[in-house]
Amino acid sequence: MIVCLDSGNSRIKWGVHDGTGWLAQGAVTHDQPECLTQLLIDWPQPERVMLANVAGAEAYARIRRQLAPWHAVWCDVKSSPAAQGVSNLYDAPERLGVDRWCALIGAWALHRSPAVVVMAGTATTIDTLDAAGRFVGGCILPGVGLMLRSLAGGTAGLPFADGQYSPYPRCTDDAIVSGALEAQAGAIERAFARLPGDAGICLLSGGYGNRISPCLAIPHQLADNLPLEGLRQIARQV
Template sequence: MIVCLDSGNTRIKWGVHDGTAWRAQGAVAQADIAQLAGLPGEWPRPDKVMLANVAGPDVACRIAERLAPWQPCLQEVRSSAWAGGVKNLYRFPERLGVDRWCALVGARALHAGAALVVMAGTATTIDTLAADGSFAGGDILPGIGLMRRSLAQGTAALPLATGRYEPLPRCTEDAIVSGILEAQAGAVERVFARLAGPDRICLISGGHAGEIAECLSIPFRLVPNLPLEGLRQLAVD
């Protein structure tokens, strides 16, 4: 049994895999990290516990404290030049965000051809994975929530919009939400246009994945918790 944890800026996602399928998955907010302490009691004897953390060393320490019974098999994953069928062509491979790295490895395990790997969370990352498994590079832009807040905080009259997507918005809140989603989807589609391969696809994951996916005009697949798929693959690689 493998336990995987993806510690992001806002939430910690976790999953338990029995070698065939996911037995359970869940998430807790970073503010509720103490809730992780119940996992070792529910799943007492994992073979491996894999952690990807981008929330800083203090959070990594707090996670380790809550998961103390698992300490002997807890492994914090780092980005590397090669793993899981993916060749990391980042200028400094070790500096690639480990969440992006795990998402790329997960994407490779799910799709053998060229893929655009999109993580739509606090930030939106758009990474290019070639058909031969090479990670060629990628973009980072503010996520949907950050874009909404930046408009509300940086202007005198615009609200923290709670509108909806409309092709031709006719009120300010819809105009803000629609503009943000058009910007996110447009960035994804521009990068996808540069991706070569007859079976190319966009694999999109993260809390805002569904909102962006509704605006896409390219082949896509929604994948819940893609970094967990990568962590699982790294555990058996």
């Protein structure tokens, strides 16, 4: 049994895998790390615990403290030049965000084909895998929530919008939300258009994936918790 932990900017996502399938998945916020201790009760004897952390040293220390009984089987995952069939062509491979790296490995395990891999969370990352499993590059833009907050905080007359997507918005809240979602979809579609041939796929993961999905005019698939799948794949070679 393997426990996988993806410590992102806003939440700590976790999953438990028995080698056949995911037994359970969930998430806790960074201000409630004590909720992780329930994992010790529910899954007391994992063979390995895999952590990908991009939330900084303090968050890392809190997670380690809450899960101290598992330290003997702990593995801190870092980005590397290659893993599980995926090659990392970043100029400095170790500087690629480990959540992005794990998501790419998870995507390659699910679909061994050219892919645009989108993580739609606090930030949105749009990364490209070629047909040989090489990560050829990607971009980062503010996530939907950050876009909405930036307009509310940086302008005098615009609210924090609670609108709905519409191709032709007719109120301010809808116009703001639709603009943020159109910006996300446009960046994703541009990356997808650069894939060679017509065999590629777009995999969409992260908390805002469900909101972006209806706006996309390209073939795509919602893929929950890609970093957890990547962590599981990496655990096989540790």
